[in-house]
Amino acid sequence: MTVEVGSIAPDFTLPDSNRAPVSLSSFRGQKAVLVVFYPFAFSGVCTAELCAVRDDLASFQNEQVQVLAVSTDPAPALKAWAQAQGYTFPLLSDFWPHGAVAKEYGVFHEQGGMALRGTFLVGLDGVVTFAEVNEPGVARDQSSWKRAVAALPVS
Template identity: 40%
Template sequence: MAVKVGDTAPDFTLSSQTGEPISLKDFRGQKAVVLYFYPKDDTPGCTKESCGFRDSYETFTDAGAEVIGISGDSVNSHQQFASKHQLPFTLISDVGDKVRKLYGVPATFGLLPGRVTYLIDKEGVVRHIFNSQLNFQGHIDESLKALQGM
């Protein structure tokens, strides 16, 4: 079943691009989280989306949120992607798509892993969801607007 606005965001622990474990619960009570699921490292749309989050990263952190990208790519792939594009935020490796399934992120055309962004407040509650495979900038804009409205 897909996660909806108002639900408590399911917790998870996965490896970041540096290999260290990251748990969603680590942010609870500390800061909001912008959790964006994307299909694949270093593809044109995912690069555009990730660089958009990079370019707005300071705005997100100033508003009290941490940005976390998540895909089924390996830790090594994330490390190369983050380094190549100077991504200042965490990318986590969901090999096997366990967390993607946990959140109910839909596939596009039944084939491509979906592109969905969740805004999770300090208490761990999902406050906004944006789902668009092709509106890359919309993920950044919608998340910022929802964060500033919280």
């Protein structure tokens, strides 16, 4: 079951591309969080999506919102991809236990062993204010993310 708008976002702590732990709950009361699940580093659609975030980062990440991108790739692969693409937002590894966080959010694709394209905007209070899930190979329309971020109350 996919996490729905109005529900409390499941908390998680995952290693970033440098293996430093990042917890969703560490942002509570300070910043909203745009959690972007994607299938695989270095894949065409995922690269295009995250490059679009990189190229228009101010629309997604600012003093009120933090982007956290999550895949089931291991941290070293995420580090190489972040360096190759110039990503400055955290890429988090849901590698082990494999896909555990993606499963909690209802976006784990069992047959593929990967996350689906799930996007969740978590408010300051930990409540999901936006949720979207796309199947593998189907790119997301990020204009809905921009609208959701722009609609957040100014703190």
